[in-house]
Amino acid sequence: MRIRGLFPAPGHYELHLCTQCGECAQVCPTGAIYQREDGAYIIDANECTGCYACVDACPEGVMYTHESMQVPIKCTACGECVTYCPKKLLAMGTEGGK
Amino acid sequence: MDGFAGSILRINLTTGKASVEPLDPKLVRDYLGGRGLAARILYDEIPAGADPLGPDNRVVLAPGPLSGTLVPAAGKITFASKSPATGGWGDSSMGGHLAAEIRYAGYDVIILEGAAAKPSYLYIKNDRVEIRDASALWGKGAIQAERALKDELGEEFQIATIGQAGENRVVYACVSHDFGRQAGRTGIGAVLGSKNVKAIAIRGTKSIPLADTAGTVEIGKGMYRAVFAAPNLKEWQNYGTGSVPPWANSIGAFPTRNFQSGFIEGNEKFAGEVMRSEIVINDKACFSCPMACGKYSRTKTDKYDAYVEGPEYETTALIGGNCALLSIKDVAYGNYLCDEYGLDTISTGVVIGFAMECFEKGIISEKDTDGIAAKFGSMDAFAALAKKIAFREGIGDLLAQGVRKASKKIGQGTERFAIQVKGLEWSGYESRGAPANMLAYITSDVGSHHNRAWAITTDIAMGRDLVEGKAQKVIDLQHIRPAFDLLGVCRLLWVEIDFDKEWYPKVLKAVTGLQYGWDEINLVSERVWNLTRLFWMKHNPGFGRKDDWPPARFYEEPIPDGPTAGRLITKQRLNQLLDDYYALRGWDTQGHPTPRKLAQLGL
Numbered sequence A: 001m002r003i004r005g006l007f008p009a010p011g012h013y014e015l016h017l018c019t020q021c022g023e024c025a026q027v028c029p030t031g032a033i034y035q036r037e038d039g040a041y042i043i044d045a046n047e048c049t050g051c052y053a054c055v056d057a058c059p060e061g062v063m064y065t066h067e068s069m070q071v072p073i074k075c076t077a078c079g080e081c082v083t084y085c086p087k088k089l090l091a092m093g094t095e096g097g098k
Numbered sequence B: 001m002d003g004f005a006g007s008i009l010r011i012n013l014t015t016g017k018a019s020v021e022p023l024d025p026k027l028v029r030d031y032l033g034g035r036g037l038a039a040r041i042l043y044d045e046i047p048a049g050a051d052p053l054g055p056d057n058r059v060v061l062a063p064g065p066l067s068g069t070l071v072p073a074a075g076k077i078t079f080a081s082k083s084p085a086t087g088g089w090g091d092s093s094m095g096g097h098l099a100a101e102i103r104y105a106g107y108d109v110i111i112l113e114g115a116a117a118k119p120s121y122l123y124i125k126n127d128r129v130e131i132r133d134a135s136a137l138w139g140k141g142a143i144q145a146e147r148a149l150k151d152e153l154g155e156e157f158q159i160a161t162i163g164q165a166g167e168n169r170v171v172y173a174c175v176s177h178d179f180g181r182q183a184g185r186t187g188i189g190a191v192l193g194s195k196n197v198k199a200i201a202i203r204g205t206k207s208i209p210l211a212d213t214a215g216t217v218e219i220g221k222g223m224y225r226a227v228f229a230a231p232n233l234k235e236w237q238n239y240g241t242g243s244v245p246p247w248a249n250s251i252g253a254f255p256t257r258n259f260q261s262g263f264i265e266g267n268e269k270f271a272g273e274v275m276r277s278e279i280v281i282n283d284k285a286c287f288s289c290p291m292a293c294g295k296y297s298r299t300k301t302d303k304y305d306a307y308v309e310g311p312e313y314e315t316t317a318l319i320g321g322n323c324a325l326l327s328i329k330d331v332a333y334g335n336y337l338c339d340e341y342g343l344d345t346i347s348t349g350v351v352i353g354f355a356m357e358c359f360e361k362g363i364i365s366e367k368d369t370d371g372i373a374a375k376f377g378s379m380d381a382f383a384a385l386a387k388k389i390a391f392r393e394g395i396g397d398l399l400a401q402g403v404r405k406a407s408k409k410i411g412q413g414t415e416r417f418a419i420q421v422k423g424l425e426w427s428g429y430e431s432r433g434a435p436a437n438m439l440a441y442i443t444s445d446v447g448s449h450h451n452r453a454w455a456i457t458t459d460i461a462m463g464r465d466l467v468e469g470k471a472q473k474v475i476d477l478q479h480i481r482p483a484f485d486l487l488g489v490c491r492l493l494w495v496e497i498d499f500d501k502e503w504y505p506k507v508l509k510a511v512t513g514l515q516y517g518w519d520e521i522n523l524v525s526e527r528v529w530n531l532t533r534l535f536w537m538k539h540n541p542g543f544g545r546k547d548d549w550p551p552a553r554f555y556e557e558p559i560p561d562g563p564t565a566g567r568l569i570t571k572q573r574l575n576q577l578l579d580d581y582y583a584l585r586g587w588d589t590q591g592h593p594t595p596r597k598l599a600q601l602g603l
Helices: A023-027 A053-057 A080-084 B025-031 B034-045 B098-104 B142-153 B188-194 B213-228 B233-250 B272-278 B313-321 B328-341 B345-360 B379-391 B395-399 B402-410 B435-443 B456-462 B470-487 B492-496 B503-512 B518-539 B571-585 B595-600
Strands: A002-006 A012-016 A033-035 A041-043 B007-012 B017-022 B058-063 B077-082 B089-094 B109-113 B120-125 B128-133 B158-161 B175-177 B181-183 B197-203 B280-284 B294-300 B305-309
Touching: A012 B280, A023 A033, A023 A053, B007 B128, B025 B034, B025 B518, B034 B058, B034 B077, B034 B089, B034 B109, B034 B470, B034 B518, B058 B098, B058 B188, B077 B098, B077 B181, B077 B188, B089 B175, B089 B518, B098 B158, B098 B197, B142 B158, B142 B175, B142 B197, B142 B328, B175 B188, B188 B197, B213 B503, B233 B272, B233 B294, B233 B313, B272 B280, B272 B294, B272 B328, B294 B328, B305 B328, B313 B328, B313 B345, B328 B345, B328 B379, B345 B379, B345 B395, B345 B402, B379 B395, B395 B402, B435 B456, B435 B470, B435 B571, B456 B470, B470 B518, B470 B571, B503 B518, B518 B595
Parallel strands: B007 B109, B120 B197
Antiparallel strands: A002 A012, A033 A041, B007 B017, B058 B077, B058 B109, B077 B089, B089 B181, B120 B128, B158 B175, B158 B197, B175 B181, B280 B294, B294 B305
């Protein structure tokens, strides 16, 4: 998830969420990103070489890197954000939806 | 040392040298963090009698041990300095995302000392610290400067700025952050201006070391679930402090026309529902906060069109009530002007309300104001005076020094309605019908302000006329409310949605390993309260009882109308409140901590 505040004008937030679209899996040169049964795309850390092609390819810009880790950070559809969103704006969607 | 990076970043602006010093674990045990660490560092380091706007003064930025962790509303930071408004202890708490970012950059405290030779901003990315040229930013408003730096450095940077008021050393200039959050009080924006620091930009990618990671996550999540279960969460999310003005008016505590009254006709125009429907476009949260009580607004009429975070209650009280601008749109526009200039809305509302009363009484005229008809209720007058203050033009130069100094210079008995204590303008509760709140404000350690003890609900619960028994309640509040500023979390969960405060010792232990119950936390808070008292005494020979005293209006002029009509608190009753208070605090009759009390607190 990436939340960008558009301030001072127009004064709202732009939300980017992983839609499990699979672009990351398509560009992965080692096939380290696979689709789980529930539709979520998961990174196999053992296969990842840290090339970050997926990070560049992500259309929503929601794959993250951190200097302490070789493997990128990706949404695993765990649902915690839905549980803890105080405004109850989030819901688990179907494949390709938000 | 779990829960802390163990690092103090010190930046000497005169030499341009940045250094990292270890954080002493004993300091943490005695002062926890935030306001506590700031008080200890500044008491020790600022030489007695230092000019608040000179290089010997320092600015401390201090998050707390919980800031930036998985705890609800853990985004609070304390800015502290010797105040140019009062000459005494100054600190102000701010929300937003800066506290967390400082922690992620690997620092527990940042100390700024000396003064840069030219306009500068601080660039901090983890271990990389640079003092950069800010000549292109100098002269910009606080919000515009933040936008410009975000555009240059990236959205990930968290940025604090000052506006023109800070550059021009208006003694109530604020520090601004996150497009509408401020360290508003005690003039720390002016201190940054005097050091030629326009902004602080920080980005961190490190982790906070936790004593018990699994425990922190479990307790943190439990805290969120407890917030969601609060029955009044929805109301608070919808209106935030915007729901307070009608209530304050209904109890005769709404500052009106420079505190001439505690009640204003037409207050319903400030109601949360009206604000929400007329100007609010979005809710805005600080770091990790499930309440999102910040309201982001667009205020638009034929005369103006502006975006602003707010107005919060205090702004509505001091601009809407105190200057009698009876429109939420006008209040929001006044709020916008103050935010962009980098002026504290509370002090600005009191200062302009004071000027308006002087104008009403014929003490100043259009000759003094360069033609501004400084009448209560005039948006044009408010806007013109705010600009003059920020740029110190004409009468603005006088008003930029605060009401205490302005009234002394104007004379003619205006001191009686210069609404301040210790040089800090009074925040938004008229207290002639509220002895506990009166005592809380006159003894507050930064000058008259609500964020130490806000005691008006104590007055309502115990009786509006009662003096006996109030001092102990005020003392208890003066410890517990600022305790949240030791921890680096927002107190409003506890204040507004009845959040169980017993969560905090649990999560503090998981984060830091420290076994502190509320008794121990409040003891730290009492230690800090006594230390800030010593700070005042160190810097102001003769400081004492006479400084814990309100303007004469509050003990000689009864409130003329509204629910508290006829009320005042006589000198005799004020003295009774102070006698009780000093005795219970273990202070002598002059308000000086006794050696016994200091020894008991390890000071």
